[in-house]
Amino acid sequence: MTEKFSVSSNEETVTLGPGCFWSFDAVARRTSGITSSLVGVAGDHGPPPNYQDYERYGFNPQKFVEAVRLTFRPDEISFEEVLLLFFQSHDPTTPNQSGADHGTVYQSTVFYATEEQRTRSEEVMRQVRQELGRDIVTDLRPCQQFLGADPEQQDFYNKNRFEPYCRAVIEPKLRKLGLSAD
Numbered sequence: 001m002t003e004k005f006s007v008s009s010n011e012e013t014v015t016l017g018p019g020c021f022w023s024f025d026a027v028a029r030r031t032s033g034i035t036s037s038l039v040g041v042a043g044d045h046g047p048p049p050n051y052q053d054y055e056r057y058g059f060n061p062q063k064f065v066e067a068v069r070l071t072f073r074p075d076e077i078s079f080e081e082v083l084l085l086f087f088q089s090h091d092p093t094t095p096n097q098s099g100a101d102h103g104t105v106y107q108s109t110v111f112y113a114t115e116e117q118r119t120r121s122e123e124v125m126r127q128v129r130q131e132l133g134r135d136i137v138t139d140l141r142p143c144q145q146f147l148g149a150d151p152e153q154q155d156f157y158n159k160n161r162f163e164p165y166c167r168a169v170i171e172p173k174l175r176k177l178g179l180s181a182d
Helices: 021-029 051-057 079-088 115-132 164-176
Strands: 012-017 034-043 064-072 109-112 139-142 145-148
Touching: 012 079, 021 034, 021 064, 021 079, 021 164, 064 079, 064 109, 064 145, 079 115, 109 115, 115 139
Parallel strands: 109 139
Antiparallel strands: 012 064, 012 109, 034 064, 034 145
């Protein structure tokens, strides 16, 4: 299913591919100014897969990556602050990897919705490169398609806090970013 967000005039959306979507979803849900978070897959061309086929068989990962679509209030958190949170929540210097998960479906990606988002993303990416002192591998491409994942994938951390992945991967990330695990 292709998800459409209903966005009010004082909100903006952005779709980000942080590697594994579960971790960044937990981060987003604890960040003031972010009003909604939806996990799924995003891509920019080709026929859209359905999420069940992705779960079962995978699909062309050079076209689609795990992603989180966010709605946020720019008067509370700027687009640039959302991107900096994204870059702080994963390693943008390692291609096709999110922790122990490997594959192009985990490629760090910023999907822009407008030319303004593209320009602002380029500026933030230059800043991150400069601060890290090394190159980043994050892709920057238009978001032409987003497919929401199944309900059991949504808000995974809050539904599964005691799962080993949540305790070993997501909780330390939340602490590192100064966010409550509760």
